[in-house]
Amino acid sequence: MSKKVSMAVIRRLPKYHRYLADLLDKEIYRISSKELSEIIGFTASQIRQDLNNFGGFGQQGYGYNVEELYNELSKILGLDKSYNTIIMGAGNLGQAIANYGGFRKSGFKVKALFDVNPRMIGLKMRDLEVLDAEDVEKYIKEEDIEIAVICTPKDRAQETADKLIAAGIKGIWNFAPTDITVPSDVKVEEVNLSESLYVLSYMLNEGNLNK
Numbered sequence: 695m696s697k698k699v700s701m702a703v704i705r706r707l708p709k710y711h712r713y714l715a716d717l718l719d720k721e722i723y724r725i726s727s728k729e730l731s732e733i734i735g736f737t738a739s740q741i742r743q744d745l746n747n748f749g750g751f752g753q754q755g756y757g758y759n760v761e762e763l764y765n766e767l768s769k770i771l772g773l774d775k776s777y778n779t780i781i782m783g784a785g786n787l788g789q790a791i792a793n794y795g796g797f798r799k800s801g802f803k804v805k806a807l808f809d810v811n812p813r814m815i816g817l818k819m820r821d822l823e824v825l826d827a828e829d830v831e832k833y834i835k836e837e838d839i840e841i842a843v844i845c846t847p848k849d850r851a852q853e854t855a856d857k858l859i860a861a862g863i864k865g866i867w868n869f870a871p872t873d874i875t876v877p878s879d880v881k882v883e884e885v886n887l888s889e890s891l892y893v894l895s896y897m898l899n900e901g902n903l904n905k
């Protein structure tokens with residue numbers, strides 16, 4: 695794949711992947727582009743354009759082979775691999791992420807949580823141990839960790855990221871509500887739950903703005 699695919703397209707891929715998984719669960723193995731468009735809510739032309747970025751799928755008169763497209767999208771999204779993952783910050787959010795089984799099923803194996811609070815260090819969260827954040831660099835190298843999830847307070851997020859990157863982490867999933875700065879070879883995905891909630895709040899209040 696030589697062409698640079700836009701982030702707008704990439705952000706739609708997980709939705710395609712999810713809908714295709716649902717179809718497979720329902721034992722639907724073939725779908726027309728019109729039907730796919732109706733269930734996903736994107737136009738058939740949008741779907742075609744999106745998928746054409748990766749070589750195009752589907753055939754005129756046949757539609758899409760659901761299993762084939764699902765497998766291809768899994769590969770494109772890197773979900774055909776598994777990733778050793780750690781969580782920085784074993785508070786409310788860190789524990790919730792650690793306890794969610796769905797990430798492991800998709801190949802993101804949470805191996806441990808790390809915290810600075812001596813009362814947290816040594817605790818067990820299900821089968822995961824909370825380790826001392828002091829030891830994280832050594833752990834990353836020894837356990838071949840590729841992804842780190844930042845669930846620390848926001849004023850600790852940048853220093854945490856710096857430490858992770860120095861130890862070789864290339865993928866950071868940042869839940870702290872602050873933008874972190876990283877070198878170009880490190881990929882960050884920021885998740886800001888409040889921003890999403892504020893968009894909902896905007897939509898609820900949109901009608902009142904011009905009154």
Ligand SMILES: NC(=O)c1ccc[n+]([C@@H]2O[C@H](COP(=O)([O-])OP(=O)(O)OC[C@H]3O[C@@H](n4cnc5c(N)ncnc54)[C@H](O)[C@@H]3O)[C@@H](O)[C@H]2O)c1
Pocket residue numbers: 782783784785786787788808809810811814827844845846847848850854869870871886887888
């Ligand atoms: N809880 C939520 O629903 C929620 C929602 C959106 C965003 N967030 C954000 O996620 C982050 C975590 O939220 P929370 O509710 O879990 O907070 P929390 O206070 O329950 O947990 C934070 C944990 O991080 C630890 N910590 C502090 N400095 C650290 C460091 N340098 N290295 C490792 N661990 C460190 C603390 O000891 C604590 O256990 C915050 O930045 C918060 O703004 C949380």
